[in-house]
Amino acid sequence: MTKGRIHSIESFGTVDGPGIRFVAFMQGCPLRCQYCHNPDTWDPNGNCQYELTPEELVQQALRYSSYIASGGVTLSGGEPLMQAQFVKEYFQLCQQEGLHTALDTSGAYCSGRALEALDYTNLVLLDIKTLNPQLYPTLTAGKLENNLRMLDVLQERGIDTWLRHVVVPGLTDDDEWLNKVGELAARFSVVKKIEILPYHTLGKFKYEKMNLVYPLEGVEPLSRERAQEIRERLSAYKPCS
Amino acid sequence: MVLQNLQNDFKGSNWKHEIDVRDFIQANYEPYDGDESFLTAPSARTTMLWDKLSEMFKVEREKGVYDAETKLPQTLDTYGAGYIDKDNEVIVGLQTDAPLKRGIFPRGGIRMVESALKAYGYELDPATKDIYTKYCKTHNEGVFSAYNDDIKAARHAHIITGLPDAYGRGRIIGDYRRVALYGTANLIEEKKRFHKRIDIQEFTEEIVRCREEITDQIKALKQFERMCASYGFDVSKPATNAREAVQWTYFGYLGAVKDQDGAAMSLGRVCAFLDIYIQRDLKRGILTEEEAQELIDQMIMKLRIVRFLRTPEYNDLFSGDPIWATTVVGGMGVDGRSMVTKTAFRILHTLYNMGPSPEPNITILWSPRLPQNWKNYCAKVSIDTSALQYENDDLMRAELGDDYGIACCVSPMKIGKQMQFFGARANLAKCMLYAINGGRDEMTGEQVAPMYSPIEGDYLTYEEFMPRFEQMMRWLAKTYVNALKIIHYMHDKYDYEAFEMALHDGDVQRTRATGIAGLSIVTDSIAAMKNCKIRIIRDETGLAVDYKIEEGEYIPFGNDCDETDAIAVELTEKFMEYLRQHRTYRDAIPTQSLLTITSNVVYGRATGATPDGRAKGVPFAPGANPMNARDIKGAVAALASVAKLPFQHSRDGISYTFAVTPAALGKDKDAQKVNLTNLMDGYFTPNGGQHLNVNVFDRQLLLDAMEHPEKYPQLTIRVSGYAVNFVKLTREQQLDVLSRTINNCM
Numbered sequence: 001m002t003k004g005r006i007h008s009i010e011s012f013g014t015v016d017g018p019g020i021r022f023v024a025f026m027q028g029c030p031l032r033c034q035y036c037h038n039p040d041t042w043d044p045n046g047n048c049q050y051e052l053t054p055e056e057l058v059q060q061a062l063r064y065s066s067y068i069a070s071g072g073v074t075l076s077g078g079e080p081l082m083q084a085q086f087v088k089e090y091f092q093l094c095q096q097e098g099l100h101t102a103l104d105t106s107g108a109y110c111s112g113r114a115l116e117a118l119d120y121t122n123l124v125l126l127d128i129k130t131l132n133p134q135l136y137p138t139l140t141a142g143k144l145e146n147n148l149r150m151l152d153v154l155q156e157r158g159i160d161t162w163l164r165h166v167v168v169p170g171l172t173d174d175d176e177w178l179n180k181v182g183e184l185a186a187r188f189s190v191v192k193k194i195e196i197l198p199y200h201t202l203g204k205f206k207y208e209k210m211n212l213v214y215p216l217e218g219v220e221p222l223s224r225e226r227a228q229e230i231r232e233r234l235s236a237y238k239p240c241s
Numbered sequence: 242m243v244l245q246n247l248q249n250d251f252k253g254s255n256w257k258h259e260i261d262v263r264d265f266i267q268a269n270y271e272p273y274d275g276d277e278s279f280l281t282a283p284s285a286r287t288t289m290l291w292d293k294l295s296e297m298f299k300v301e302r303e304k305g306v307y308d309a310e311t312k313l314p315q316t317l318d319t320y321g322a323g324y325i326d327k328d329n330e331v332i333v334g335l336q337t338d339a340p341l342k343r344g345i346f347p348r349g350g351i352r353m354v355e356s357a358l359k360a361y362g363y364e365l366d367p368a369t370k371d372i373y374t375k376y377c378k379t380h381n382e383g384v385f386s387a388y389n390d391d392i393k394a395a396r397h398a399h400i401i402t403g404l405p406d407a408y409g410r411g412r413i414i415g416d417y418r419r420v421a422l423y424g425t426a427n428l429i430e431e432k433k434r435f436h437k438r439i440d441i442q443e444f445t446e447e448i449v450r451c452r453e454e455i456t457d458q459i460k461a462l463k464q465f466e467r468m469c470a471s472y473g474f475d476v477s478k479p480a481t482n483a484r485e486a487v488q489w490t491y492f493g494y495l496g497a498v499k500d501q502d503g504a505a506m507s508l509g510r511v512c513a514f515l516d517i518y519i520q521r522d523l524k525r526g527i528l529t530e531e532e533a534q535e536l537i538d539q540m541i542m543k544l545r546i547v548r549f550l551r552t553p554e555y556n557d558l559f560s561g562d563p564i565w566a567t568t569v570v571g572g573m574g575v576d577g578r579s580m581v582t583k584t585a586f587r588i589l590h591t592l593y594n595m596g597p598s599p600e601p602n603i604t605i606l607w608s609p610r611l612p613q614n615w616k617n618y619c620a621k622v623s624i625d626t627s628a629l630q631y632e633n634d635d636l637m638r639a640e641l642g643d644d645y646g647i648a649c650c651v652s653p654m655k656i657g658k659q660m661q662f663f664g665a666r667a668n669l670a671k672c673m674l675y676a677i678n679g680g681r682d683e684m685t686g687e688q689v690a691p692m693y694s695p696i697e698g699d700y701l702t703y704e705e706f707m708p709r710f711e712q713m714m715r716w717l718a719k720t721y722v723n724a725l726k727i728i729h730y731m732h733d734k735y736d737y738e739a740f741e742m743a744l745h746d747g748d749v750q751r752t753r754a755t756g757i758a759g760l761s762i763v764t765d766s767i768a769a770m771k772n773c774k775i776r777i778i779r780d781e782t783g784l785a786v787d788y789k790i791e792e793g794e795y796i797p798f799g800n801d802c803d804e805t806d807a808i809a810v811e812l813t814e815k816f817m818e819y820l821r822q823h824r825t826y827r828d829a830i831p832t833q834s835l836l837t838i839t840s841n842v843v844y845g846r847a848t849g850a851t852p853d854g855r856a857k858g859v860p861f862a863p864g865a866n867p868m869n870a871r872d873i874k875g876a877v878a879a880l881a882s883v884a885k886l887p888f889q890h891s892r893d894g895i896s897y898t899f900a901v902t903p904a905a906l907g908k909d910k911d912a913q914k915v916n917l918t919n920l921m922d923g924y925f926t927p928n929g930g931q932h933l934n935v936n937v938f939d940r941q942l943l944l945d946a947m948e949h950p951e952k953y954p955q956l957t958i959r960v961s962g963y964a965v966n967f968v969k970l971t972r973e974q975q976l977d978v979l980s981r982t983i984n985n986c987m
Contacts, residue, residue, distance in 0.1 A: 014916045064878075066926050070915075
């Protein structure tokens with residue numbers, strides 16, 4: 001029986017997809033993004049709060065059906081597609097119950113099981129780390145190709161997509177590269193929205209707790225004004241919030 | 242009924258023959274499902290008055306009280322007319338002869354009056370003191386002449402607190418609308434009729450008392466007529482237009498707060514009622530929207546300046562001068578029509594026209610079936626002001642119909658048909674510790690409760706604990722109920738609310754409301770006992786003073802864990818059953834609430850360490866809330882836990898206080914509104930939760946307000962069951978608010 005390793009649950013998710021969402025954060029991620037605020041989700045075998053079957057997690061979500069009726073469920077992480085079989089089974093059950101399903105992914109996995117999971121996904125929140133091929137590997141320890149291949153797949157299958165982009169001062173807030181994110185969004189009709197996620201330092205204490213070096217030591221959070229400016233800039237391509 | 246031909250102007254039949262305000266409302270109100278775009282700015286007169294008051298508030302904040310009476314006991318007509326600025330007031334009437342001047346109510350207790358005056362640098366007139374010491378007995382004196390040792394000890398040890406034994410008991414809502422709809426002449430006739438009706442074969446003690454009370458009520462109505470006449474109004478006849486309807490209704494409320502200094506003096510349900518008159522005048526072209534808003538603004542302004550003189554100890558329990566002028570807004574009718582009117586919007590709009598304010602305690606009766614425009618507007622107002630509370634209309638309407646109001650914070654009652662005997666609350670966490678220590682107080686070592694067998698071993702087990710706890714809860718219930726019998730007997734005898742009761746039916750239904758504090762602590766402690774190995778730490782006298790969880794962990798209340806939440810349900814039910822074992826004063830129906838207001842801080846201070854891991858002196862969670870920061874699965878899971886608590890065994894209300902940062906509510910204003918309305922729709926299902934306080938603010942804002950209170954004179958936040966000016970809280974209470982779970986996003 002498939003069991004999901006779940007780092008934590010947020011029953012009142014309001015920022016990972018539309019409406020109120022029952023969000024499960026999956027344990028394990030192949031990337032090592034420098035700005036990651038959840039380093040405790042990296043290790044697939046790391047400590048997690050719950051190990052549940054897809055049925056068990058759906059039963060939990062359904063307890064909140066009066067709240068999430070016009071929202072839905074989201075799987076985030078970590079990288080949920082690291083446990084693609086679980087994602088597939090869970091989303092399938094959710095859709096049978098009439099719940100809207102959203103997948104928050106970096107596209108790090110884009111074949112086999114991962115693609116099957118998309119059969120039951122209503123919305124993908126695709127995290128575009130950066131479009132700068134030089135920066136991508138140092139920023140994330142992953143490959144830009146996967147990121148972009150996922151977008152092709154989504155376009156092919158006609159799955160609604162929101163592009164998300166974390167803006168870190170000095171790293172990913174270069175106007176030229178930001179425009180490229182906008183251009184990318186404009187090229188794909190499945191992309192309905194761009195979400196700018198301003199870099200913050202709220203995850204820093206976790207690095208200290210885990211005895212890890214914080215890679216962005218000294219980098220200030222993105223200012224509200226700059227975030228607003230970027231949103232306005234990218235609104236030229238697709239709705240941006 | 243003599244209705245001055247108004248019966249031809251308004252539809253309906255029953256209300257024309259007997260007192261039936263609900264029938265008048267249902268036959269005449271117009272539901273409104275549009276949006277807020279019709280609302281208007283405050284009039285120049287309103288702004289002028291509010292500015293003048295705002296200056297006075299500054300002085301009040303510095304001095305504690307603006308001014309106080311030192312001689313004349315307050316009654317309906319102690320003072321003549323008083324004004325803020327007569328020429329600008331379209332709705333008139335002050336408690337005393339000047340705004341913010343606090344009257345004295347020695348019938349409740351002369352010592353309380355004397356010490357409250359003293360605390361603010363005033364001295365009670367010796368003649369007044371003499372009268373209420375030598376010649377005239379007070380409620381407080383009566384109560385203490387009958388209390389037994391058990392009650393005194395329980396009170397002293399803070400296991401039962403907040404008892405209304407030295408001031409007015411409050412939580413009675415007169416049907417102030419009756420003044421406007423019928424005029425006092427009709428009301429007096431009806432009271433006389435009732436007086437005749439209870440002229441029966443055999444007089445019992447209850448009938449004798451009732452006959453005396455009805456006579457007192459008639460006397461109070463006549464006194465009330467004189468009070469209104471001093472402002473130049475003849476309220477013996479019904480109101481004939483919107484201005485009179487608002488004025489008469491407000492006069493009714495004003496009469497109540499001139500006559501009583503009750504802990505909670507709530508307004509009830511006036512919005513659809515007043516809207517009928519406003520709509521009629523708008524249609525007849527004798528009132529403009531600006532003028533309608535002005536009437537509502539100025540009525541609300543008057544509710545914001547009601548003041549009572551309290552002692553510093555009282556303020557420690559209930560901070561920020563609360564009087565709970567609770568007014569319910571919206572709701573659905575039993576016929577399925579929404580009861581939201583334009584006046585419901587106008588009432589909320591006062592929070593923009595005059596800025597946010599804790600009073601009146603605006604309470605939205607929520608149903609998922611309410612018009613979407615209204616729901617969105619409520620959410621917007623909550624996000625902007627944090628000044629609203631919400632209660633489940635679908636849950637309460639089933640039992641209470643569509644003409645109930647909320648007294649204080651969460652206590653529902655049918656307007657004019659039910660009243661309650663208020664009974665504050667018992668400290669269940671302390672009761673738990675008494676069970677472990679065989680009735681000795683964990684803070685003082687004193688034997689407070691009977692010397693039942695304590696737990697003697699080194700470890701705390703559920704099996705040893707539970708029978709002792711049940712025994713101790715039975716003792717607590719008995720002691721508590723007896724105290725309340727004494728208090729309400731004496732209150733009726735020495736400080737009867739003749740005027741408020743004159744605005745009730747003669748054969749009123751009574752409930753007796755007790756309460757519990759510390760439910761989540763006891764629940765978590767029992768969950769810990771069931772799942773963990775807990776070592777008892779004792780002092781040199783063998784008293785258990787601390788606990789150490791050596792092995793295992795437990796899932797706290799607030800995470801939607803059925804095993805833990807079942808403990809909370811069982812406790813609520815069990816304590817209620819123990820209360821039900823006792824007879825009540827005047828055959829009142831026993832009820833209880835899960836509500837603390839701001840007293841959770843004081844309860845915490847008075848309670849030793851508890852087995853759940855809470856340290857000695859740490860504040861309780863407010864109301865039925867999970868303990869601060871122990872709810873880790875997010876707000877919806879916490880709400881789901883609280884919604885399991887049985888309303889049928891906590892009929893006087895279950896308070897949940899929710900705080901969220903704007904960012905965690907949604908990415909933009911529109912998303913925030915949608916998410917907040919969906920949250921309420923999710924919580925307020927017919928078998929869902931009863932009450933939700935909504936706070937939307939950043940922790941940073943509160944920190945700044947602590948440092949610079951002068952910048953935030955109107956910053957309003959919701960605490961358990963009511964709202965308060967944040968800057969008027971004690972520092973300890975401010976820190977407690979900051980330590981609460983504020984749902985934020987990472």
